[in-house]
Amino acid sequence: MDFDREHRTGLAEAVFCSGKSDTQLKAICGQLRQESRSMLFTRLAPEVFELLQSAFPDMIDYDSVSRTGFYRPRSQKDAQKETQKDKQSVAIVTGGSSDVPVAREAARTLEFYGYQSLSIDDVGVAGLWRLTERIEEIRSRQVVICIAGMDAALPTVLAGLVPGLMIGVPASAGYGMARGGETALQSMLCSCAPGLLVVNIDNGYGAACAAIRALNVQINR
C-alpha cells in the first residue's frame, strides 16, 4: 500500500476491490491491522465484506447501496481536523434512481474523510420543475457533484445555474446507445455550460476525491 500518498496529496490510497482475489484483500487487511491504519474499500461485494469482517473485526460499517466499507475509523487527529471542515459544503445530485449507487459511493468517500454532503435525488431535467424546486439548496454549496446517465442533460442545466465547482459523473445504467455510460460521458465533456469537469464512468469515488482536493486547499489557506 502507498501509505505516503496522504501526506503528499491529502488523499490516502483506497482499495478498489473489484477484480482483487479474496487472498489479495485479506493480505491488505493484514497489513492495515499491523500498521493500525484506517482505509476505504470500494466496489466491495457484500459476501466479501462478510468474509473479511469475520477475519478482521476492524472491518466495519458496510453500506450495501454504495458497496463501500471502512477499515477502522479514522484517527483522533484526523477527526479533530475535520471539525474545522464545513460539513455541508458538497451537494450530490442525481438524475434518476439508477444513479443512486454512484452518488452514495461519492457520499461515503466524503464521509470517510469527515465531510457530510447533501443528497438530492431524482431531479432529471425531463421533468424540469423537480430541479427548479431545489435549485437554491444546491446553489449554496461550494462543490456540486452531479451523477447522470443516458443523455446526461442534467449537469449542463445545473452548471448554467450554480456558481460552485461542478463535477459530472457519467452513470453506466441504461441500454442501447447509452453504451454503458459512454454517451453520458461524451455529453458531459461537450457541455455547453462552461467549467463542467468530468470523471470516469461510475467513478463516485474519484469525484469525491476531487471535491476534497478543492476543499482541502481552502482549509490550508
Next chain:
Amino acid sequence: MDFDREHRTGLAEAVFCSGKSDTQLKAICGQLRQESRSMLFTRLAPEVFELLQSAFPDMIDYDSVSRTGFYRPRSQKDAQKETQKDKQSVAIVTGGSSDVPVAREAARTLEFYGYQSLSIDDVGVAGLWRLTERIEEIRSRQVVICIAGMDAALPTVLAGLVPGLMIGVPASAGYGMARGGETALQSMLCSCAPGLLVVNIDNGYGAACAAIRALNVQINR
C-alpha cells in the same frame, strides 16, 4: 428522378447536391425543364447555384444560409391544397447560432411544401431562462423540430415540457468529443424524455419531411 414518389408518400424526391458533379446536376435540371416540374435542391453551393441558374432560369430563390434552391415554384394545384394547411403548425428551435443553417434547411423544406414555421434560435439550456421565456409559444405547435449540437441537452428539456411531436436533429458543429455530431446524436437517442424522435446529423431536410408526414396525415383524415 423518382417522379412517382410524391403520389405514394406525399413527398417528392429532392436533389442532394453534395457529391454530384455539375454535369449530373445540369442533367437533372434538363429533365425538370422537359417535364415542367418543380424541385427542391439541398446542400447546394452558391457558385453551383449560379452556374445552374445561368443555364436554367427556372432555378430560383436561393438561400445562402441553408444552401437550398427551388427549381420552379410548385404548381397551382399544389398551392391551392396548401391554403388548407395550418401555416404555423411547426416550431423550429435551436440551441445556438451554429445550429441555424440546419434549422433553415428544415424551414426551407417546409416552405417548399407550403408550410410556414416559427423559428426560435439560441435558447440552449445552459441559460435556462432563455428557453422558459419562450416555452408557451413552442407548446402551442403540433410539431417541434429541435436542432442541437455538442451535448444536445435542449431536446430532452423541451420534450419534457411540450405535448407535440418532438423531432431532434443533431448538429455537427463542435470540436473534440463532439465527434462531428455523434455525441449529440447519441445523447438524443438516450433522452430521458419519452417520445423524442431523431434523424441523421445535420438532416434538417429529413426532419421537415417527417413533420410533413405527420401534418399530411391530419389533412387527409
Next chain:
Amino acid sequence: MDFDREHRTGLAEAVFCSGKSDTQLKAICGQLRQESRSMLFTRLAPEVFELLQSAFPDMIDYDSVSRTGFYRPRSQKDAQKETQKDKQSVAIVTGGSSDVPVAREAARTLEFYGYQSLSIDDVGVAGLWRLTERIEEIRSRQVVICIAGMDAALPTVLAGLVPGLMIGVPASAGYGMARGGETALQSMLCSCAPGLLVVNIDNGYGAACAAIRALNVQINR
C-alpha cells in the same frame, strides 16, 4: 415519481424496471397505491412481476413477450377520452420473429393509453412479396412503427411506399457486425427514404410515446 408530466406532455412517466432493485420497485408501487394512480411498467421480469403482485394486487395484466405490466387500469376519465381515439391508427411492423418482443412493448404502451394497433410480423424485405401482399393495410394507418434488426432494410422500403408518420426501432437481435443493434440504428438514420424517424435500440416504448404525441395533437385540435 413525476406525476405532473402527463399534464404537460400528455404522457405519464413509466417505470423502466431493468436495473431497479426490488426495494425500489416496491416503494414505487406503494406510492402508486397511496395516490391511487395507474402506471406502466416496462422491462419487468416475470419473477419480479409475481413478487410485486403478491404485495400489490393492483399490479395486473402482465405480458411475458413484451415484459410489461400495468398497475391499475387507467381512470374513467381517461377511458372516456379514449373513446374519441381512432383505435386503429397505428401499424406495428416487424422484419422477423426476433423483433416481436420490441413490437409488443410498443403495442402494450399504446394499449395502456387506450390505443389499439395492427401488428404485422415477419415481412422482412429479403422476401419482398411478404411485404407487398400487406402493403395496402399498412398504407392506411396514420403512424407506422417498424421494428427491424441486422441490416434494417425494411423501414427504407416501407417509407418509400407509405405516406404516414414513419418511426423506426432498431432491434438488438443478431450477431457479429449487427453489434447489438447499432448497425440497424445507423442504417435507419442513413435511410434513403425521406422522413424516417428513429428511436434508441429496442425502444418500443419510446416509439409508442412518439406515436401518441402525433395522435394526441390531432385529437386536441
Next chain:
Amino acid sequence: MDFDREHRTGLAEAVFCSGKSDTQLKAICGQLRQESRSMLFTRLAPEVFELLQSAFPDMIDYDSVSRTGFYRPRSQKDAQKETQKDKQSVAIVTGGSSDVPVAREAARTLEFYGYQSLSIDDVGVAGLWRLTERIEEIRSRQVVICIAGMDAALPTVLAGLVPGLMIGVPASAGYGMARGGETALQSMLCSCAPGLLVVNIDNGYGAACAAIRALNVQINR
C-alpha cells in the same frame, strides 16, 4: 511488379495510383514498356494520366468517371481467350447517382479482362418500382455486383430476388452517420438475405476481380 500473379490466379496485378508519387508511377510505366506488358491503373487522377501519357504513349484509354487507365491493350492471346467468354454475364447495379464512379471502376476492370457488363443505375429501394421494373434483366446474369451507400438496403432486396452470385460494394458517399461508407458496409454484412458477399468500401476493382474468379473457373472446367 508481381508479373507472375496472373499465371497463378488468373488476375494480373493492377496499379492503385492513389498515394503513389509521380516518380513511382513513371518507374512502373518504364518497367511495363520494357517488358511489353499491359496493365490496369485505378484511382488515377486526370492530371496524372496526362503526365504519364505524355511520357508513355502506350498509356491509353482514360475514363474520367471511374478514374481508370489502361497501359497497352491486352495481348492477342488474351483477346482470343476472351472470345469464349460470356460477354454479358455480369450486371452492375447502383442505388443512386453517387455510386456510379464505383460502378464504373468495376465495369472498367471487367472490360480490361475482356468482359462486358450490363449497367443498371439509380434503382434504390426507396422507390421500389424502379427496381422491380428491371429485375428480370438482372435475374438472368451469373454475377450481380451491387453498389450502394447510406443504408445499403438495395443488395438485401436484390439478393432475395436473384439466384446468381451477389457481390455488394459499400459506397463512401453520404454524410453524418453514413461514416464514409461504414454504415453501408455493416448493413451489407448483416444482410438478412443469405449469400451476399462484401468487399471494402468503394472497391469496385475488387468486386470485378471476384466476379472474374467466379467466371474464370467456369471457363476452365
Next chain:
Amino acid sequence: MDFDREHRTGLAEAVFCSGKSDTQLKAICGQLRQESRSMLFTRLAPEVFELLQSAFPDMIDYDSVSRTGFYRPRSQKDAQKETQKDKQSVAIVTGGSSDVPVAREAARTLEFYGYQSLSIDDVGVAGLWRLTERIEEIRSRQVVICIAGMDAALPTVLAGLVPGLMIGVPASAGYGMARGGETALQSMLCSCAPGLLVVNIDNGYGAACAAIRALNVQINR
C-alpha cells in the same frame, strides 16, 4: 416461413435458432410437418435439438460441432438434381482449431444442399509450410471458403495462390484487440490480394450459401 425463396434464389430459408424461444421453434417444426418440407437449423443448442426431436421425430441428424440440425432429408427431386453436382467443388480451409465450428457450419450447409466439401484444418500462415504442403489440393477447387480469426493473414496468402472464388469468414475466437472477430473482418476487407469476398463474423452458413449461388449458376447454364 418464406417457402417461395428457394424457387427464386435456389436457396431455401434456414432457421437461425439463437434468440428464438422453444415455443417459436416448435411452431416452425409444426409448420414444416404440415407442409412436409425439409429445413436446415443453425445455431441450434444440443438441449434444444433434443427437445425438438422428442416432439418431431423428423428433426434428425444433429452435428454438435457446427450446432446444426436437419428437419427431414431433402426430397427425391432435390436428390436427383444433386447427382449432377460436382461433389468436391468446394474447399473449406481454417487457420486454427478454434475456427473449426464455423467451418463445419459451412460444410453442413453445403451437405444439406447436396454438396460435399474438402476440409483442410489448421494451416495458419504463422507456420507457412503447413499451407504450402496442401496448396495444390486447394488450388483445384472452384470455390475456397477460408475461416480465420485474429489477424486473418491466411485468406490473403491463399487468394494470392489460387484462381477460384475466394470467400473469407472472420472467426470470433480470440481476445483483446481481436474484438470478437472485428479485426479479422477488417483485415480481410483490406486484403492486398484482389477478389477476396467477405461475410459476417462466424457466418459459415452465409459463405456456403454464396458458394451455392456460384455453383448453381454453373449448373443452370
Next chain:
Amino acid sequence: MDFDREHRTGLAEAVFCSGKSDTQLKAICGQLRQESRSMLFTRLAPEVFELLQSAFPDMIDYDSVSRTGFYRPRSQKDAQKETQKDKQSVAIVTGGSSDVPVAREAARTLEFYGYQSLSIDDVGVAGLWRLTERIEEIRSRQVVICIAGMDAALPTVLAGLVPGLMIGVPASAGYGMARGGETALQSMLCSCAPGLLVVNIDNGYGAACAAIRALNVQINR
C-alpha cells in the same frame, strides 16, 4: 447573448468563433458596443480579429498563440473585486511544446477574469527530472491545469504529487493512435491517481472556467 449568466454563475458567456460567420461575429460586436460590455473571444483567427478590430476599435489585445481576443477591458467594479484575488493561485503545466496553444487559452481566460497564472512548459514525464525539478513550485498552487497529449502520462504523475485541484486537458496534437486527442482523454479519465478531473479535448477555456469556479467560491465565503 446570455448577459445574465455571469450573475448566476460568476462566468460570463464567451464567444467561440470557430464556425461562426463574419456576419454573425460582427452582429455580436455590435451588440457588445451597444450594451458597453466586455467579452472574451476564443478560437479567433488572426485575419478575423483584424476584420473585427477595423470595425470595432474596442476589440483589443489579440494573442496569436492562444487565438483569443478581448472586447473592451473588464469594468472598474470587476477590476476592484479582482484585487482581492490570489494572483498566482493557478499553475498551468504542459507536457510538450505542441500543448502550448491550449495552455495559453487557459491562461488568457484566467487573465480576462483578473487571475494571473504560472506557466510551466515541456515537463513531460518521458524525461522525469524535468518535472521533479519544478514540482515544489507546482505543489504550492491551489489549482493545477495540466495539458497533455499522446499518452497523457503527465497528469497522473502530477496528481500523485500535488494536493491541489487537478484539471487535465487532453491535447489533440499527435498522429496515428493519438486519434486527435481521444487517447489522451481516455488515459486521463482512467488515471490511477484519485481526483483528476477532465474537460473536452483542447478545451483550455473550460479548464480555466472550472478553476475560476473553485477560486470564486473561496472568495465568496
Next chain:
Amino acid sequence: MDFDREHRTGLAEAVFCSGKSDTQLKAICGQLRQESRSMLFTRLAPEVFELLQSAFPDMIDYDSVSRTGFYRPRSQKDAQKETQKDKQSVAIVTGGSSDVPVAREAARTLEFYGYQSLSIDDVGVAGLWRLTERIEEIRSRQVVICIAGMDAALPTVLAGLVPGLMIGVPASAGYGMARGGETALQSMLCSCAPGLLVVNIDNGYGAACAAIRALNVQINR
C-alpha cells in the same frame, strides 16, 4: 501441432487453451505423449488442468495465478543450452496488483524456456517514489516487460529511465473508459518515450516470446 516452429524461430508453439474443448486439449496431450515432447499451456483453467493431469501424468507444474501448465519438462539438450543463458536478463514490472496474473504469464513463459526473471510489482507512477526506489534494479536488465492497465503511465516513465528493450503489455483490468484494456493499449502506442514496443492486451506470453527473440539472438552471435 507445428513442431517445426522452434527450429525456425527458436520458439515452440504453445497451446492457448481458452476456447478449446476438453476433447481438443486431450487430443493435443495425446499427440505430445506420442512424440515425447514438452509444451507450454496458457489460459488453462484449474479444473481443466486437473482433468488433463488425471489422464496425462506428464501434465505437470500448474500455476494458478498465471493459469499456465507445463507438459513434461523440456529436454536435456534444451536444459544444457539454457545454462549459457543469463538467468536474470529480464525484469517484469507491474503498475498494480490486478496486473500480476499477466506478469506471471510472462514469467512462466520465460521459465519454460529456461530464463529466470525479476518481478517488481505495484510500482505505478501515481505514487512515483515506489518506482524511483527500485529503478536501479530495473535499469540493469537487458529487457524490461511492463504490464499496466487503466492510463498505463508507467511504461512511459520507465522507458525514459532505462536503456534496455522496453515491452509494454496493456492489462484488461479496470472499468468504464478503461474499455477492457484498450485505453492502456492506445496510451502505450502513443508513448512520448521513444522505442516502447507493445503487444496485445493481457498478452504476457507474447511479451515473453519477444524477450526470448531478443535474448536468443545475442546467444547465437
Next chain:
Amino acid sequence: MDFDREHRTGLAEAVFCSGKSDTQLKAICGQLRQESRSMLFTRLAPEVFELLQSAFPDMIDYDSVSRTGFYRPRSQKDAQKETQKDKQSVAIVTGGSSDVPVAREAARTLEFYGYQSLSIDDVGVAGLWRLTERIEEIRSRQVVICIAGMDAALPTVLAGLVPGLMIGVPASAGYGMARGGETALQSMLCSCAPGLLVVNIDNGYGAACAAIRALNVQINR
C-alpha cells in the same frame, strides 16, 4: 530540449516537426547551435528544411522520402563507438511501395545513430514467392522491422520464419476499412505468430529506437 535523455537511455531526443511552428523550430536550432549538439528532425517538410538550412548551415542531409534531416553530424566519440556496431544487424522489410516512406524514416534514424540497415521492399504476401526468394537474407539479421498497411499479413508470415526480434510498423496508406492504419495495427497486435511487437501507425522512428535499444544492450554487455 531533454539533452540528458541519451545518457540515461542511449537515445537522444529527436524533434518531431509536424505541428511545430517555424518559430519553435528555429528556437530549437538556435539552442542546438549554442550547445554544439547534433539532432535528428523527423516529419520535416522540404520547404521548412530549406528555411532552417538558410539560417542554420549545420542543418544538413535532408532526405525527401523519409522527410528527415540531421542537425550536425554526430560527434567523434559517437562515431568511434559506432565502429564497434554490427553495421548490418537490422533488416527493414515493406509489403508495398506506399510503405517506403515509413521504412526510410526507420533507416534514417538508424543511420543517425551509426547503424546501417538492409532494405527489402515490396515483398507483400499476396505474392508469396517475392518473400520466399529473400527470406534467407532476412533470417540472418538480429532485428527485423516490418512495415505493412491494409491487412498487414506480412509480419505474421515473417515472424513464423525468422528467429530475430520482430517489430511491426502499421502503415496509414490505404482506403475504406484500412482506417488510416488502424486495421493494420489491430491485425499486427492479433498476430498468430508469437513475439511480434508493434509501434504506433507510421512510427518508423520509434521502431528504429526500439531496435537500437536491443542492439545497444548487446554492445554494452
